[in-house]
Amino acid sequence: MLSDRLVKLRKSKKLTQQGLADKLQITRSSLSQYEIGKRQPDYGTLKKIADFFEVTTDYLLDHSNEKSMVQEHKTSYNLTDDPDLQIAFKDASDFSEEARKQAIDFIKYLKEKEKEKGRIHKDKDNN
Amino acid sequence: MLSDRLVKLRKSKKLTQQGLADKLQITRSSLSQYEIGKRQPDYGTLKKIADFFEVTTDYLLDHSNEKSMVQEHKTSYNLTDDPDLQIAFKDASDFSEEARKQAIDFIKYLKEKEKEKGRIHKDKDNN
DNA sequence: TAACTAAGAAATTCTTAGCCC
DNA sequence: GGGCTAAGAATTTCTTAGTTA
Numbered sequence: 001m002l003s004d005r006l007v008k009l010r011k012s013k014k015l016t017q018q019g020l021a022d023k024l025q026i027t028r029s030s031l032s033q034y035e036i037g038k039r040q041p042d043y044g045t046l047k048k049i050a051d052f053f054e055v056t057t058d059y060l061l062d063h064s065n066e067k068s069m070v071q072e073h074k075t076s077y078n079l080t081d082d083p084d085l086q087i088a089f090k091d092a093s094d095f096s097e098e099a100r101k102q103a104i105d106f107i108k109y110l111k112e113k114e115k116e117k118g119r120i121h122k123d124k125d126n127n
Numbered sequence: 128m129l130s131d132r133l134v135k136l137r138k139s140k141k142l143t144q145q146g147l148a149d150k151l152q153i154t155r156s157s158l159s160q161y162e163i164g165k166r167q168p169d170y171g172t173l174k175k176i177a178d179f180f181e182v183t184t185d186y187l188l189d190h191s192n193e194k195s196m197v198q199e200h201k202t203s204y205n206l207t208d209d210p211d212l213q214i215a216f217k218d219a220s221d222f223s224e225e226a227r228k229q230a231i232d233f234i235k236y237l238k239e240k241e242k243e244k245g246r247i248h249k250d251k252d253n254n
Numbered sequence: 255t256a257a258c259t260a261a262g263a264a265a266t267t268c269t270t271a272g273c274c275c
Numbered sequence: 276g277g278g279c280t281a282a283g284a285a286t287t288t289c290t291t292a293g294t295t296a
Contacts, residue, residue: 017258028257029290030289033259033288038288042288043188046188047190050185056185056190085216089216092212092216101211103233107215107216110230114223143277154268157268159279163278165267169267255296258294260291260292260294261292264290269282275276
């Protein structure tokens with residue numbers, strides 16, 4: 001919920017409602033309503049809030065969607081289209097160093113195998 | 128702008144306004160207004176749209192903030208700094224579907240092993 | 255001082271119907 | 276069919292002032 005996150009973010013910066021309202025160029029009354037969940041700011045204000053606290057609007061709106069995150073991740077970093085592979089990569093990033101090395105080595109092994117396969121017959125995979 | 132992205136996303140799925148409106152449970156008139164930029168959907172509808180197309184709300188709102196993105200990725204993905212893992216991942220992106228699946232499965236296996244290692248006690252929940 | 259609320263004003267959105275291509 | 280628009284209804288938000296702790 002926007003309200004919860006807003007309160008936490010504001011307090012993390014040790015600001016009063018008035019203080020934050022000034023920064024966002026809205027009235028403190030409006031801000032109060034957002035924090036209680038009685039009103040919703042327009043998209044412009046939402047983006048202002050996100051920029052001020054340096055968070056995503058998804059975070060503010062409590063919108064978590066793994067696939068969408070991967071999608072965003074992909075466009076930002078130019079990675080693969082395979083969502084499962086992206087999730088696997090994400091998971092591997094959290095591994096211990098040992099497990100990470102095992103993953104890397106296994107992929108190296110697969111890479112060699114792919115090379116072999118390429119020599120034997122032409123690739124017939126369709127995406 | 129939401130409007131531009133909405134049109135592109137809808138057409139990428141080869142849907143008419145009526146078709147998408149039905150999926151989102153809104154009238155086609157409302158959807159038309161969103162696509163032209165005359166109206167803005169409430170947050171609930173915004174999230175519905177994001178979920179349906181599997182994108183972030185930041186993408187829909189054209190909200191790009193490098194710091195927030197990095198923040199989000201670090202908190203959501205704990206993206207690794209390990210360059211070897213990144214290279215391995217890029218290699219895997221070029222694999223055949225079969226090899227890619229093997230890599231994914233192996234990482235899943237490692238993930239389970241990591242879980243076991245993480246907890247002292249032996250839980251038997253299957254996930 | 256800091257935060258919340260009430261109530262009328264103002265702005266925005268929704269609905270319905272109709273229009274254009 | 277497919278997409279856009281007008282106009283009144285409905286809803287939401289804003290503003291101002293006031294209340295509470």
